[in-house]
Amino acid sequence: MRHQSSFLFQRRVVAGLLAVLLAGGINRLAAGTLTGAFSPVATGSNVDLTILGKSDWIHWGLYTATSLNRKSGVPAQISDFSVAGTGEVYVYQYANNFNGYTWYDGWPVVSVTNTSNGVWAYQAYPPNLLGAGFQFTTTADTTQRVLQVFVGSFAARGKFQATLSDGSASPYVDTSLFNSGNGPGGVYTVTYKANTNGQSLTVLWTLYQRAAGSNSITANVTLQAAALTVSNADNPPWVTLTAPSNPADFQAPASIPLSASAQDFDGTVTNVAFYSGTKKLGQVASSPYNFTWSGVPLGHYFVTATATDNGGASRSSDPVEVFVYGTGGSLSGTVAAPPAAVDLTTEGTSDWTHWGLATNTSFDWKGSGGRQISNFAAVGTNAVQQYGDNFTAFSWSDGIPTLSSPGTTTGIFITGLGNGFSLSAPADTTSRTLRVYVGGYGAQGLFEAYLSDLSTAPYLDNSVSSTYCNDYAVYTLDYAAASAGQSLTIVYRTLNLFDYDYGNVTLQSATLQGGPANGLPVYLLNPTLI
Structure with missing residues (x-):
């Protein structure tokens, strides 16, 4: 009986402890x-x-x-x-x-x-x-x-x-x-x-x-x-650069007027500061928030404005891209709807490229004269993907690593705001023509072309835009640099996004004419490669 009583007492103690723990747990959960x-x-x-x-x-x-x-x-x-x-x-x-x-x-x-x-x-x-x-x-x-x-x-x-x-x-x-x-x-x-x-x-x-x-x-x-x-949240002030436009270009030495619009929704704006990258250009204490950036040398800049409120909260604007250019080079461009079919071998007399034939990393180029148009580099962090229903079909008969294609409608795309592609082509004092085939869905694209020596104004265009469907374009660029050993840089990225999940820009092909003459391609037919 003593053992039984001890067992019953222990059981009651354990039950009591469980009740206390459960009650404490319930209180904590509550x-x-x-x-x-x-x-x-x-x-x-x-x-x-x-x-x-x-x-x-x-x-x-x-x-x-x-x-x-x-x-x-x-x-x-x-x-x-x-x-x-x-x-x-x-x-x-x-x-x-x-x-x-x-x-x-x-x-x-x-x-x-x-x-x-x-x-x-x-x-x-x-x-x-x-x-x-x-x-x-x-x-x-x-x-x-x-x-x-x-x-x-x-x-x-x-x-x-x-x-x-x-x-x-x-x-x-x-x-x-x-x-x-x-x-x-x-x-x-x-x-x-x-x-x-x-x-x-x-x-x-x-x-x-x-x-x-x-x-x-x-x-x-x-x-x-x-x-x-x-409770007691400080809504940070809002600021946006209203001048210059994005992107913008000025001839060196430049005097660039900067203007910002700023407001605070639960207090007052105490100042707006202007920056080029991380370098502070100046600060304005009250509206209108205007500042002149003087004596700007040749360069490629990103300008922002930062507003601070009376609670110490601050917020920066989206960057505005600014080109300051010199003289001696030439660059002009046009944009048009692409044809239904393009023979890259015929059009790309100096070089051609095609992206996305089999996968998102597929890269084909002209088999003679050496590569001149670079492979793309992705702009942004999203993944590059391949697609197969492009409007224009691209064919070629002198390619590497794929010798020929009868007409492929493949290409690559990247989703997300600010994401896109960059590539380059050689530039010197010789005149060249570069054509770039691009597109987009549920987005507005920004196409930029500029010479590495900034010896002339960049070519800028944002006309490729579609809210609900696909859009396609071919950009034709005629250019020459002011000196040898330069390059033409192309950046094509999403400027505005209409479809948050699927909006994208696309890249298919590029062709180059002009520059040093290329010889005809030579292929070994016999003996057969095993």
């Missing part, structure tokens, strides 16, 4: 907070995301279903959405939201006024399922934050759910928003903090109920924007 509220958004109103999103903001659907714009100059804290639901759920862009959205500090689009665009999720198959919609996450830790999520519905009731990853507070769930057809949307304001650092808040906005009637089959939920802030 240290997080998560509350929410729904409010209608007035029809015709204009939501200023820059003001609301002191820490971060995001907008979906400006141009396409994958268009994404967010607050510039701060760490991204709100993720892009992923599609929620089962079966076949498709997301589309729309342009008739009942209220608009404005921002001044965005990326990749700097500023937009009162856009009524957004995205909607459609349950295509099986057609009567519920649960189609959007999911995204945002940062969570022990700091209290406020997230505002702007949503809508068509012929539907939506279900909003917000959940902390550490489970330290009960989820917030609401189904208030309902429209029998098209109608105004609303905003969910979620106040939250987690029990520990390194957590996340997951937001789920889905189709919960279909309205009765003929629109039931197309019932859907919509998503437009989200804004994040914390």
Whole structure:
């Protein structure tokens, strides 16, 4: 009996300890907070995301279903959405939201006024399922934050759910928003903090109920924007260079007027400083923020402006590219739609290149006279990819490593803002003609050509642009440098991005005429290589 009593006592002690530990664990888990509220958004109103999103903001659907714009100059804290639901759920862009959205500090689009665009999720198959919609996450830790999520519905009731990853507070769930057809949307304001650092808040906005009637089959939920802030957050000032244009060129020695526009959304701008790279050029204490950069020598520069507010927060503008050039060389260019077929052997009498025949690293060139056009170097950090449905078909009969091609529609592309390709060709006092075949999808391209001795103005063009489809072009450059041993540099990159996920620029081929004469190619036919 003594052993039994001891066992029972030990069991009670253990049970008591477990109860204490569990109670302590529950208390610790309960240290997080998560509350929410729904409010209608007035029809015709204009939501200023820059003001609301002191820490971060995001907008979906400006141009396409994958268009994404967010607050510039701060760490991204709100993720892009992923599609929620089962079966076949498709997301589309729309342009008739009942209220608009404005921002001044965005990326990749700097500023937009009162856009009524957004995205909607459609349950295509099986057609009567519920649960189609959007999911995204945002940062969570022990700091209290406020997230505002702007949503809508068509012929539907939506279900909003917000959940902390550490489970330290009960989820917030609401189904208030309902429209029998098209109608105004609303905003969910979620106040939250987690029990520990390194957590996340997951937001789920889905189709919960279909309205009765003929629109039931197309019932859907919509998503437009989200804004994040914390208590006492200092919204950094916004600044952009308004002069010179980007890119710009001036003849040396140059006197370059610099102008910036700056504003602070919760205080005042105390100064704007101008920089060339990391070198400070000057500072202005009050508007207008103008400064003249004098005596600028020959060179290739990147100029920025940095604004500081009364709270000590600062933010820099996007860089403006500036060329300061001399004399003695020549460079002119034109852009045109490319033909359906190009014989590289015929056109590239001095040299030719083709990219992407079999893979993203495939590089073919003229087999005689030595390589003169370089292989490309990727601009930016995204991966270069190969594609096979180019408009122009390229053929050749004198290639290395591929001897001939009857007509390939392959090429390479790279996605993302600022990403692209660079390549070069020889330059001296001899006149040459270089043709470069490029394209793009869901983006605006910037084409730049400049001589290494900067002996004449660069050629700059941004006319290759397509919001929703493919665009193709051939650039023809006639050039000569002021001295021997120079080169012509080509940079082709994305200037503006309309499709956040898939927008890209493409590169297919280049041909060169002029310069030293090339001999005819010689091929060993006998004996056969085994």
